[in-house]
Amino acid sequence: MEVLAGMVPFNVVSKGKGHFHRGTSGNLVIEHSKSSRSLKRIFNRAGLPTNTHKNIGGILWGKLIFNLNNSLNALSGLTLKTEISKLGYRKILSKLMKESLDILRLAEIRPIRSGRMIPSLAPTILNLPDFLFFKIASSMVKIDPEARSSMWEDLVQKRSTEIDSLNGEVVKLADVMGHPAPLNREIVRLIKEAESNPEILNLSLEDLAEKLEIKLN
Template identity: 30%
Template sequence: MKIVIIGAGAMGSLFGGRLAQAGEEVWLLDVWEEHVAAIRAHGLTLVDTAAETSIRLNATTQADAVGQADLVIIFVKAYATQAAARTAAGLLGPATTVLTLQNGLGNAETLAKVLGAERVAVGTTAMGATLLGPGRIKCGGHGPTHIGSFSGGATPRLHDIATIFTRAGIPTVVDNNANALVWGKLIINVGINAITALTGIPNGQVMANAETRELVRLAVAEAEAVARASGISLPAADYFDQVAAVAQATRDNRSSMLQDVTHRRRTEIDAINGAIVAAGQRLGIPTPVNETLTLLVKTLEKTYLV
């Protein structure tokens, strides 16, 4: 299968590397020229507890160089989804599937408007990775990946994709309730990302301290209330326990938002905690903890974004 990954940061590179190792034709498409150049010259280096592995795969900054894809995976930040959708439009063949594994709300809707809902699949992943530098990533936690059709239901193509992912060491299942998948991942991100970004701690320490544990409990409870008021049938009964499990599984990983703050980049706070605040305002549900976390992260951004 020819797979194009738009957004070759930590997670995009992790998926690309694993899929290339499994024998798939993989293209990493990213605007970071130094990263692309390093991969083209030396391969992508995956660092894990066992060893460092160099993987050869295609990498480019130019979408025109790629051609039509069987599968396009979107891994850009939520605020770049519109641009990624336009790029993906140039990669479509007759049966191309476009899969978003991004954080936050609204990404699938943006892709569907540009590409057509029938092409779009959504998913979540508990895999983890940290970008070490150009051409180098560190593998973080391991966990399941769930994918589903944006339009609902499960198609043979999705099952084929799940099989390919699983064979590549990315255990994947097809789920019929895609909207609930996205909300479930959102609530987990609500409990981890902003807190780690503000404190500088890795995922595993979020539940280790009484103070951050209480922040998790309050933020997650607000997000659960907003989800249920939105009519979402959440797949888990208690997301505090879900956050604890994910934090432990990815204990050595630095969240994507913490990585953004460390590298002085714009964060996805508006699509995560900020999305809970916005939905709560529409529904008349108070979300003071998520509002405070959102304001603090945006204040932190203003210290380095000019």
């Protein structure tokens, strides 16, 4: 049996009673191999546009960079669209991404774009004024007004989150490289706290910035 790695770019949240809501856009990506062509055809026929890529590791790291927002969204308690519409949250996410990209660079890991979203440019785009950000972002990804991160859903349902595989993965790599990762480390701590104490959810932008020791102005 051949096992292939894959990446799902879009957000899906369970609405209950067998209803799963897809809130963002993007194509599936599966590892290139002899059997990936047939799998690609199957997914495409099923209405799931799919690409293949030889460097699936780079694709997964690229997706992880964008998934760093899962934890911020969960802590904010906002919809993805509302959160990303606020420059303050985008500034925090930009700093998280930059810290992570610096660590990947040290480890000689190159995150690869999936679709129109380019990991290396994300921190710069996130810091743009609203009118410029919306113009650029709207051409890259579509976000449903109801969409929330799966981590938010996990916390609300009092389930363990995937934080160790997201921000936690950055922290582990930072430790291996002997490089600090204070922002990602604090995010991991906050999510772990929220797993046992959901009252920490719905942090205001100001409270979150204070906990991360980030100045927004």
